[in-house]
Every structure is written in C-alpha cells, then in structure tokens.
Amino acid sequence: MRLSLRPVARPALTVATLTTAAALACGVASVPAFASVPAFASVSAPAPVPAAVPAAVPASASAPLCAAPDAGDFPLRTRIHGGPTRYEAGGGFRTWSLDLTNTTTHTCRAIHPVIVLTDDARVLGTEHPQLEFYEGARPHPVALTRTDADELVGVLDHEGFPGFTVAPGRTLTVRLRLAVNSAARTPNDVVANAAVVQRRGDDGEWVGESDDYRFRIVDGEEGNGDAATEDRPLADELADTGPTVATYAITLLPLALLTVGALLSALSRRRYHRNHH
Structure with a gap:
C-alpha cells in the first residue's frame, strides 16, 4: 500500500495517522506505524495481506487521479460543520455534515473520507x-480503529460501496451522526477531523483534509444545561419546513379562546335575563 502526500502547509494529521487512514480506506488489514517518516514524503509500506483478495481488479484501481489545479492545494476542499459542541455520555445521536468540494475540472471518484477522533485525555476507546x-437516506456504521498515537480512525465505507463521487466544481455534503455511550469518561474534550483518501486499487491518495471540529463529552447533568441552545436549532429547522401542526395550533389558539369567551359571555347574559324576568 502506498500513500502519496501532497506538499501543503502544516497538516493537522500525522503521517502515521494518514498512513493508517489510507490503509483502512484501501481495505488493508493492518499497517505498521510511520511516526518517524518526514511529512510530505511518498510513503511506501510492505504490502500486508489484505483482509480479502478480490477476484477481479476493483473499479477504483482504474479511477483517474483526483489532481489539484495547484500542486500546493488539495483537490477536495473539505469542511466539517453543523455539529453540536457537546455530546452527552449515554445520550442519543447528534448529526453533523462533511462538505467535499471538488476544485478541479475533473470528476473525483472512489472518495473515502476517514474520520479521526483525538481526545485530550487519550482514554476514548x-x-x-x-x-x-x-x-442517501440510510445510515451505515463506521468501524473505528485505535492508532499508536491514541487516535480513533474510521473510514466511511461499507460492503459494495464504491466511494463517493464529486463532480467538477460541485460540493457533496455527507451527513454523519455520532453518539457516545455512558461508559465514556466525562468531561473530555475531543477533536474530530477528516482525512480524505481516494482509493486506487491497493494505493491511497491523500486528496483532502478538513478543519477541526471540537466538542466536549459531558455527563447527563452537565449536558442538560445546553437544552435551550439545542432547542433553538430545532426551532429553526421547524421554521424551514413551513407551517406545522404546532404553528396552526398557536395561530388558532387566540381565536379559540376568543370564541369560548364569547360563548361564556352569551350564556351569562342569558342566565341574567332569565333570572330577572
């Protein structure tokens, strides 16, 4: 397995992490550590035995290289956005998004983002x-692997998935969701980012890297303090969907109260007149 690293300024991820990411994206069972390899080198590793040997050459092997217009840039501009700043240990899923913008004039195929989670306490398992x-509309689990640098890495992949395709000049938004179980240590600060790999047979090309997405894992009591903050995005989403049952209920409530009030007033007047005539 070979991972080609492009000369871009100050990558947030180490070569060891990127090599592991590329190995996972290319379906390699294991990969040795490369923490001592200088950055922006062409990394080659002895080819480990793949988890499964395909009967034919995969389609991704012939995928054209997703080359950047400038040698100093990645071909895919990558951004994480929309995620909460806190996750409650033992709480439910929270969603966020990964934008992949193709800055080239060619279609980028066989794209596999690899999510990297690094926690301050280095105890996240x-x-x-x-x-x-x-x-599409169906979620797929991401298998996480722990690296020698105490990072968790997971490739966005599943059986039969050829990878994402990003048309030239277009942005593809990949939705993700994350939950943390109650056994996780709290509080604990975590940084998530994405190393984007183009799978090309047994090779991986590093074609994008996202910004950092920072969040904190908190216990239930601390997490409840953010309820009002989280309710506001929900209200915005409801507003975007147009009128809802709740909207109609709020709109009709004053009218209903007015009608009931008028009815009670009329009944009161009838009783008064009946009692005095």
Whole structure:
C-alpha cells in the first residue's frame, strides 16, 4: 500500500495517522506505524495481506487521479460543520455534515473520507463512540480503529460501496451522526477531523483534509444545561419546513379562546335575563 502526500502547509494529521487512514480506506488489514517518516514524503509500506483478495481488479484501481489545479492545494476542499459542541455520555445521536468540494475540472471518484477522533485525555476507546454516515437516506456504521498515537480512525465505507463521487466544481455534503455511550469518561474534550483518501486499487491518495471540529463529552447533568441552545436549532429547522401542526395550533389558539369567551359571555347574559324576568 502506498500513500502519496501532497506538499501543503502544516497538516493537522500525522503521517502515521494518514498512513493508517489510507490503509483502512484501501481495505488493508493492518499497517505498521510511520511516526518517524518526514511529512510530505511518498510513503511506501510492505504490502500486508489484505483482509480479502478480490477476484477481479476493483473499479477504483482504474479511477483517474483526483489532481489539484495547484500542486500546493488539495483537490477536495473539505469542511466539517453543523455539529453540536457537546455530546452527552449515554445520550442519543447528534448529526453533523462533511462538505467535499471538488476544485478541479475533473470528476473525483472512489472518495473515502476517514474520520479521526483525538481526545485530550487519550482514554476514548473504540467502544465509546458510535459513528455512522449516510449514503442517501440510510445510515451505515463506521468501524473505528485505535492508532499508536491514541487516535480513533474510521473510514466511511461499507460492503459494495464504491466511494463517493464529486463532480467538477460541485460540493457533496455527507451527513454523519455520532453518539457516545455512558461508559465514556466525562468531561473530555475531543477533536474530530477528516482525512480524505481516494482509493486506487491497493494505493491511497491523500486528496483532502478538513478543519477541526471540537466538542466536549459531558455527563447527563452537565449536558442538560445546553437544552435551550439545542432547542433553538430545532426551532429553526421547524421554521424551514413551513407551517406545522404546532404553528396552526398557536395561530388558532387566540381565536379559540376568543370564541369560548364569547360563548361564556352569551350564556351569562342569558342566565341574567332569565333570572330577572
């Protein structure tokens, strides 16, 4: 397995992490550590035995290289956005998005983002987060692996998935969701980012890297303090969907109260007149 690294300024991820990410994206069972390899080198590793040997050459092997217009840039501009700043240990899924923008004039195929989670306490285990990504309307689980640098990495992939395709000049938004179980240590600050790999047979090309997405894992009591903050985005989403039952109920409530009030007033007047005549 070979991972080609492009000369871009100050990558947030280490070569060891990127090599592991590319190995996972290319379906390699394991990969040795490369923490001592200088950045922006062409990394080659002895080819480990793949988890499964395909009967034919995969389609991704012939995928054209997703080349950047400028040698100093990645071909895919990558951004994480829309995620909450806190996750409650033992709470439900929270969603966020990963934008992949193709800055080239060619279609980028066989694209596999690899999510990297790094926690300050270095105690976050593969059993704590539950990460899933959406291909269309269906979520797929992401298997997480722990690296020698105490990072959790997971490739967005599932059986039969050829990878994402991003048309030239277009942005593809990948939805993800994350939950953290109650066994996770709290509080604990976590940084998530994405190393984007183009799968090309047994090779991986590093074609994008996202910004940092920072959040904190909190216990239930601390997490409840953010309820009002989280309710506001929900209200915005409801507003975007147009009139709802709740909207109609709020709109009709004053009219209903007015009608009831008028009815009670009329009944009161009738009783008064009946009692005095």
